[in-house]
Amino acid sequence: MELSKNFQHSDAEKKWYAHWNNSGYFTSKPDNRPPYTIVMPPPNVTGVLHMGHALNNSVQDILLRRAKMKGFNTLWVPGTDHASIATEAKVVAMLREKGIDKKKMPRDEFMKYAWEWKEKYGGIILKQLEKLGCSADWSRTTFTMDEGYYAAVIRVFVELHEKGLIYRGVKMINWDPKAKTALSDEEVVHKQANSKLYYVRYKVDSDTEEYLTVATSRPETIPGDTAVCVHPDDERYKHLVGKYVFVPLINRRVPIIVDDYIDLEFGTGALKVTPAHDINDYNLGLKHNLEVIDTLNDDGTLSEAAQLYVGMDRFVVRKKIVEDLRDAGLMVKEEDYVNQLGYSERTDAVIEPKLSMQWWCNMQEMAKPALDIVMKDEVEFHPAKFKNTYRHWMGNIKDWCISRQLWWGQRIPAWYDSKGGLYVAKTNEEAHAKYKAAKPELAATEPVLRQDDDVLDTWFSSWLWPMQVFNWNEAPDNEELKYYYPTSTLVTAPEIIFFWVARMIMAGDTFMDKKPFDKVYFTGIVRDKQGRKMSKSLGNSPDLLQMIEDSGADAVRFSVMISSPAGNDLLFDEGHLEQGSFFCNKMWNAMKLLKGWESRCATGMDDSKHLFAINWMEARLAQVSAEVEDLMKDFRLSEALKTIYSLIWNDFCSWYLEWVKPGMEQPISATVYEHAISLYERLLQLLHPYMPFVTEEIYHVLRDREEGDDLIVRQLPDYGTPDAAILKEGTMLQELITAVRDTRNKNQLKPKDTIKLWVQTADKDFYTKVQDILSRQVNAEEIGFVTEAVSGAISIVVETDKLYIEAPEATIDTEAQKAQMQKDIDYLKGFLVSVDKKLGNERFMANAKPHVIEAEEKKKSDALAKIKTLEESLAVLG
RNA sequence: GGGAGCAUAGCUCAGCUGGUUCAGAGCACCUGCCUUACAAGCAGGGGGUCCGCGGUUCGAACCCGUGUGCUCCCA
Numbered sequence A: 001m002e003l004s005k006n007f008q009h010s011d012a013e014k015k016w017y018a019h020w021n022n023s024g025y026f027t028s029k030p031d032n033r034p035p036y037t038i039v040m041p042p043p044n045v046t047g048v049l050h051m052g053h054a055l056n057n058s059v060q061d062i063l064l065r066r067a068k069m070k071g072f073n074t075l076w077v078p079g080t081d082h083a084s085i086a087t088e089a090k091v092v093a094m095l096r097e098k099g100i101d102k103k104k105m106p107r108d109e110f111m112k113y114a115w116e117w118k119e120k121y122g123g124i125i126l127k128q129l130e131k132l133g134c135s136a137d138w139s140r141t142t143f144t145m146d147e148g149y150y151a152a153v154i155r156v157f158v159e160l161h162e163k164g165l166i167y168r169g170v171k172m173i174n175w176d177p178k179a180k181t182a183l184s185d186e187e188v189v190h191k192q193a194n195s196k197l198y199y200v201r202y203k204v205d206s207d208t209e210e211y212l213t214v215a216t217s218r219p220e221t222i223p224g225d226t227a228v229c230v231h232p233d234d235e236r237y238k239h240l241v242g243k244y245v246f247v248p249l250i251n252r253r254v255p256i257i258v259d260d261y262i263d264l265e266f267g268t269g270a271l272k273v274t275p276a277h278d279i280n281d282y283n284l285g286l287k288h289n290l291e292v293i294d295t296l297n298d299d300g301t302l303s304e305a306a307q308l309y310v311g312m313d314r315f316v317v318r319k320k321i322v323e324d325l326r327d328a329g330l331m332v333k334e335e336d337y338v339n340q341l342g343y344s345e346r347t348d349a350v351i352e353p354k355l356s357m358q359w360w361c362n363m364q365e366m367a368k369p370a371l372d373i374v375m376k377d378e379v380e381f382h383p384a385k386f387k388n389t390y391r392h393w394m395g396n397i398k399d400w401c402i403s404r405q406l407w408w409g410q411r412i413p414a415w416y417d418s419k420g421g422l423y424v425a426k427t428n429e430e431a432h433a434k435y436k437a438a439k440p441e442l443a444a445t446e447p448v449l450r451q452d453d454d455v456l457d458t459w460f461s462s463w464l465w466p467m468q469v470f471n472w473n474e475a476p477d478n479e480e481l482k483y484y485y486p487t488s489t490l491v492t493a494p495e496i497i498f499f500w501v502a503r504m505i506m507a508g509d510t511f512m513d514k515k516p517f518d519k520v521y522f523t524g525i526v527r528d529k530q531g532r533k534m535s536k537s538l539g540n541s542p543d544l545l546q547m548i549e550d551s552g553a554d555a556v557r558f559s560v561m562i563s564s565p566a567g568n569d570l571l572f573d574e575g576h577l578e579q580g581s582f583f584c585n586k587m588w589n590a591m592k593l594l595k596g597w598e599s600r601c602a603t604g605m606d607d608s609k610h611l612f613a614i615n616w617m618e619a620r621l622a623q624v625s626a627e628v629e630d631l632m633k634d635f636r637l638s639e640a641l642k643t644i645y646s647l648i649w650n651d652f653c654s655w656y657l658e659w660v661k662p663g664m665e666q667p668i669s670a671t672v673y674e675h676a677i678s679l680y681e682r683l684l685q686l687l688h689p690y691m692p693f694v695t696e697e698i699y700h701v702l703r704d705r706e707e708g709d710d711l712i713v714r715q716l717p718d719y720g721t722p723d724a725a726i727l728k729e730g731t732m733l734q735e736l737i738t739a740v741r742d743t744r745n746k747n748q749l750k751p752k753d754t755i756k757l758w759v760q761t762a763d764k765d766f767y768t769k770v771q772d773i774l775s776r777q778v779n780a781e782e783i784g785f786v787t788e789a790v791s792g793a794i795s796i797v798v799e800t801d802k803l804y805i806e807a808p809e810a811t812i813d814t815e816a817q818k819a820q821m822q823k824d825i826d827y828l829k830g831f832l833v834s835v836d837k838k839l840g841n842e843r844f845m846a847n848a849k850p851h852v853i854e855a856e857e858k859k860k861s862d863a864l865a866k867i868k869t870l871e872e873s874l875a876v877l878g
Numbered sequence B: 001g002g003g004a005g006c007a008u009a010g011c012u013c014a015g016c017u018g019g020u021u022c023a024g025a026g027c028a029c030c031u032g033c034c035u036u037a038c039a040a041g042c043a044g045g046g047g048g049u050c051c052g053c054g055g056u057u058c059g060a061a062c063c064c065g066u067g068u069g070c071u072c073c074c075a
Helices: A009-022 A051-069 A084-097 A107-121 A124-132 A147-162 A219-224 A279-288 A314-327 A364-375 A386-395 A428-438 A440-445 A479-484 A494-512 A544-551 A553-561 A574-598 A608-633 A637-660 A670-687 A692-702 A724-746 A764-777 A814-839 A842-847 A850-877
Strands: A035-039 A073-077 A166-176 A181-183 A188-204 A211-216 A227-230 A244-246 A253-258 A270-273 A331-344 A352-361 A380-382 A414-416 A422-424 A487-492 A517-522 A755-760 A780-785 A794-798 A801-806
Touching: A009 A124, A009 A553, A009 A692, A035 A051, A035 A479, A051 A073, A051 A124, A051 A487, A051 A544, A051 A553, A084 A107, A124 A544, A124 A553, A147 A166, A147 A422, A147 A494, A166 A331, A188 A219, A188 A314, A211 A219, A211 A270, A219 A314, A227 A279, A270 A279, A279 A352, A314 A331, A364 A386, A364 A494, A380 A386, A386 A494, A414 A428, A422 A428, A428 A440, A487 A494, A494 A517, A544 A553, A544 A574, A553 A574, A553 A637, A553 A692, A574 A637, A574 A670, A574 A692, A608 A637, A608 A670, A608 A724, A608 A764, A637 A670, A637 A764, A670 A692, A724 A755, A724 A764, A724 A794, A724 A801, A755 A764, A764 A780, A794 A814, A794 A850, A801 A850, A814 A842, A814 A850
Parallel strands: A035 A073, A035 A487, A227 A253, A380 A517, A487 A517, A755 A780
Antiparallel strands: A166 A181, A166 A352, A188 A211, A188 A244, A188 A331, A227 A270, A244 A253, A414 A422, A755 A801, A794 A801
16 A cells, blocks of 8 residues: 555544444443543534543544543533524524524414524534544433423423522613623623713702712713712712702602712712612612612613613713703713623623523522532532632622523423513413412412513523533433543633533532532633634634534644643644644654555564663553653643654654664564564554544554554553663663764764764763664764773763764864863762761751762762763873 | 732743753754655754742752732632
């Protein structure tokens, strides 16, 4: 077979993904092996693969694939989230393009369109995850609005309502005027905004022409003012307390009240109070029994209650009212002002605080045990710093606004009769039965109840995810739930710690009395080179599918993993993508080199000169395997990948392969060849979880494999403790080679110029062992031992061995050699002084641990020996 | 306003409980090589007052305090 020049990722990706999937490697059924389970954070059905998904899902796939290789029964459950606000917005927009208005459509019809949309576009992101190589069990794909899932959500609502934890009430909520729905606190994003602070005069109700000036950033809410408030200690306004002012333009007479909530320094120290449109004003209103005048409609226009500007948008009104106040001579001044504004996470509309009747879930009771679970590490957070964030939120948890004024989602299972009676039940029938039992007379004349129009917050379904993907609602005792739950590791972004992680822990504890997962690994946030968060709105997220197509899934996985330490943000750098694809190419070429030797295999050859290389590489593999195991335990995935990368590129390709490489056109011992293949396939195995396609492809090109012999399922062996002696000798050999090559370079020797190498050493055995390698690596035609300096040769020192390089082509610069040696001696002497200082320090000798003292003593003897060697060499040079 | 975190080579980051010759990697840079696996490569090299200041310690990139700059989360 003719091997291509470079690794061809597209073909390999298609071929191997289909093969793995068709071989059933992604599916799982309970058996007697220990399970390793991950539930995928369900992306929004509206979602398109972005960098965050790539990072998150690469991490999950790596953990899964590695666990599979270690004998676990692995399961990765995929799915999508119905994402009520985002999806409904998409469907409404799609309808608008067709000239259809959602408002003129019955609910059923809208839902039909929404489901059609979901069926058509809803699976795109999962297909994209396949391209990335995700080894999820697609037969278990779950959607948060599946029939069974829907029922679970309804059941949870009803049960919590029965416990009194879910209730209906009027409170201040975050209103999204664009989506026309309430939002939870978590769905509001606070951003800095450049605003203006307007100083407006309010006429005091007295005989004099006195005015009170207030500062406000929201003059459009003036029609909703029902008081002006000042601080009780404020001398400026003491005489006005108890009096009234007239609200500008509409001339409503409102009281001047006092409260120590007021900040004396801010503005004029006088605050206009608009209880309907500000949470703080609302609380003031409750305290002082103020009237609440809601001057806004659901779409952000002013309502009849405002009296003025009715039907105009709030931001238009802001401009208009400023002009009108100026004209009326009531505007004192305007100044620039930077403040924090709340925006809707989904629609980016400026949030309007608004009093509204909504459904609420009391979180206090559920939060307490959920807090303990994390504080006691029953659920481990990685990195642990997020425990603080979690504790802070759980300690100050507020009731959760769970109703949304949308249609796409689980409809709230509450029904009303005409007299305001409320019936919460799992089904329409049950609700009506309750109604008939409670109010038989009314039910006789008005038999049909009206169901609540609202749906539940998306997160009110997501929090059941780890339970319900295993069918908790229908069969709480089922085998799968018992086997796979609690799941092993949740991989997610820190930004949804409250939205989702905390609530899953609460749900698991409340409904199953079990935590949902053992560990949570928080990935970083993906940022662009300027440090900005990658987001659709900024348009700074690269096109992942294009990247996969151009560079390959393995290179993409490499690039996102190589620089993403746990919990630290990842600055995405295109350079890493290049590094990843170069790495694929390097591995491909190493394979080509090995395959090229296949036909040159010969039996009965003397292998002894290759033993050193083989044993050393085996030891390195064992050493790195152990390192990777430790790193993976701590979720240090990027470190693990770096370590393996370096093992393959440097140790295997740059050293080992060169060491066992046969001469031009020379045969290679069959056993040496076999060993090289065996080593390479085990290296590929170590790398496979990170870069699955290229490793599987090369694994299969290396040898013909039997059916079922695939890297993805090959089990990782335990290589035991590496041979420390040979590792040390390997390092020495590398130092020797580098030192001689450096000398060759410095003396302008061409690669083809041969040298003779004379060694003065106490360890001849070592040189005998590596003589063959050394001579080839430094292009020495002869290596021999001497007991004294060789005249006319270049002299260097490695460790405590003296080397003499005889090179006829070189112009020998004795002064340069001497200078170099003198420099080394000076350095070592300086070093020796500091070591001596330590060893001569009584307090150091008394306090330092024995092994530290031992190390210092060894440093001293090594340095002394090396100085001696260098001085001898220097003396010979004259 | 409350909380979390960061500051190490030109860039992006490692450096795990303070002690293996006052720091490692990749990219970038310099020198030399088209050596039939790989120029998407090979060999070699240079480059750091570990943010400033103070402290603890026999010993600090690492611990403590403080200042400066930056990021994120929550209100």
